[in-house]
Amino acid sequence: MPNRVFIPLTLSEPAPVVADARVESLSGLTMGTSWSVKLIRSATHTLENIGEGIRQQLDLVVAQMSTWSDDSDLSRYNRAAAGSWHVMPAHFCKVLDCALAVAECSDGAYDPSIGPLVNLWGFGPAPARPDAPDASALAQARARCGWQRVRIDRSRNALLQPGGLYLDFSSIAKGYGVDLVTAYLRGIGVPSYLVEVGGELRGYGVKADGQPWWVGLEQPPAPAGDDEHMQNIVALHGMALATSGDYRRYFDYEGRRYSHTIDPRTTQPIAHRLASVTVLHADCMSADAWATAMMVLGDEEGLQLAQRIGLAALFIRRDADGFRESMTPAMQAMLA
Template sequence: MDQTLMTRVLVPTLLDDSTRPLLGAQVRSLDGQTMGTTWQVRWTVQASVASVERVHAAVQAELDLVVDQMSTWLPGSDLDRFNHAPADTDHTVPPAMGEVLQAACWLSHESGGAFNPAAGALVNLWGFGPGPRYTDPGFTAPSDDAVQRALARNDWRALRWDGANRRLHQPGGLLLDLSAIAKGYAVDRVSRRLSAMGLVHTLVEVGGELRGQGLRPDGQPWWIELESPPVAHGQRPLPTTRVALHGLSVATSGDYRRAFTHGGVRWPHTIDPRQGRPLANGLASVSVLHAECLWADAWSTALTVLGREEGMALAEAHGIAALFVQREPDGQLSETLTPAMQALDA
C-alpha cells in the first residue's frame, strides 16, 4: 500500500459466514487489573445469556489461573516454585503452563533462541523483572561480567522439556520468564471461556493484546487500530492501520513502552537473550496478526529480537502476518509488511 495514503484497512481472508450479528443487541463491557496491567472485555447480548456478574467471575477466574501458574511476580506461583527449586530436579507443571511452555520451546527452537522462556536471569539483571527495578533510585546498567554470568543461566534447552508428560528440568539457577507469551495466552483463555458461555461476539484485551470474535450489533467487526510508535518532531507520520478483529488476534512489541537511560544510552525493555542485552537493532515495533493471541504475542517478541531482515525471513517461512516499523538512519520511520500481512490489505 502507498504510504502517502494515511489509512490502511486489514480484514481477514476467511470470514465466518455462520456468525450472524445480534441486531438490536447491546454492547456491554467490563474492565479490571491483572499481571501488572489492565484488562477489558466487550460482548454483545440480546438476552440474558450470562449476567455481568457471571461474566466478571469467569474472566477473573481465567486471569487468576494464568497468574497463579505463570507469574514471575507472585511468590508461590508454579513458575516461582520452579525458579527456586533445587538444582538437578525434575518437575511436572499444570496443564495451562504446559501449553505455554510447549509453544515457547517450539518457538525458541525455530527462532534460534531469539525467543527464550529461560531468560529470566537477564530480564531481572536489566531491571525489568520483579526487582530490583530499572525505576528504582540508583539503578544502573549491569557490568559485562554480570551479563556473562546471567547468559550462562538462560539456555532454554537445559529445561529438557517433555511436552507429552509436562515435565521440565531445573539444572540449577535457571529462571523461567513467560511474560512474552502469557498475556496472549490469557486473552485466548478468556475468549474461549466466554464462547463456552454462549457469548460468541466478544472483544478481549489484556495489556494491549487483543482477540476479537463475531460481530458488533450493527454487523461490523470489532475494529481496532494497530499500536504505532510515537512520532517525534520532524518525523513523517505512518499510515493508520485499522484491523477487523473477526477471528483474529493482535499483539505489538515496541521499543517505546518501557526503557531507561544510563551513560547516555537508552535501553529498551526487550532483551536479546542471545546477546544478553536490550535490543539495538533499530526496530521500533512489530505487530503480528494471528488466529490465537498466544502466537501473536510470542511471534511479535521473537521477530522484534531478530530484527527486520532476519525477522522478515522467518515470518515469511511460517506465513506470519507481521508489520515491522524500523527507525532509519535519517531519523524517519519506515514500514515493511510480510506477504501474509499484505494479503489482508483491503
C-alpha cells in the same frame, strides 16, 4: 490521518446478532497491567457473572505463570533445587511448549529461560536499576539461560530443574490470558467479543450493525508535528494480534536508551532501529511470543524468518526522516 485497512483472508461468516444488541464493557487489572472486554451477551448470563468468569481465567494464568507471585507454579519451579522434578499444570505446559517451539524456530532469538538476564537488567520483579550491568554479571546470568536446558517428562507433564534455570513467561502469558478468556466466552455462548490484556487482542463476531471489531494497530509515538502518520486498522474476527515495541519500557544511561527487550544471544537490550512489530495470528499466545521474537531479530532478519514461516507481520523501523514500514506477504494479502 489516512487509514489502511486489513481484512483477514480466513474471515469466516460470523453469526448475526439481534438488531438491538448492545455492546457492554468489563475491565480490571491483571499481570501488572489492565484488561478489558467488550461483548454482546445473551440474557442467560449476567454481566457480573461473566466478569467473575473472566477474572478466574486471568487468575489462573497468574497462579501458574507469574514471576511476580512467589507462590505461582513458575516461581516455585524457578527456585527449586537442582535435579528435582516438578509436575506442572496442563496450561503451564501448553505455554511452555509454544515458547520452546518459537525458541527453536527463531534459533534462540526468543528464549523462555531469559529470566536471569531480564532480572539483571532491571525489567523483572527485582527493582529497576539506574545503570547497565557489568560484563561479569552478564556472563553469570547468561550461564543460567538456555532453552535447550529444558527437560520434560511427557508421560507425567514433569519438568526438570537442572539447576539455576529461571523461566520467564512475561512475553507470552498475557497472550495466553487473552486466549483463555476468549475460550471461556465462546464456551458460555457469547456470540461477539473483543478481548484485550496489556495491549494484546483477540476478537470474534460482529456488532448489531454487522460491522466486525475494528482495531487500530499500535504504533510508535509519532514525532512532534507529524499528523499524517498512516493509521492501520484490522477487522479482528477470528484473529489475534500482539505488538512489541522498544518504547514501552526502557531506561537511559550515559546517553543510551536500554529497551526492556533483551536479545538472549548477546545478553544486551536490542539496539537496532526496529521500533515495533505487530503480528496477526490465529491465537494470541503465538502472536505474543512471535512479536517478541521478531522484535529481537530486527526488521531484516525478522522479516526473512516471518516470510519463511508464513507469519503475518508489520514492521516499523526508525529512519533518519521518520518511520519506514515493511510487511510480510501474508500481511500484504490482508490489505483491503
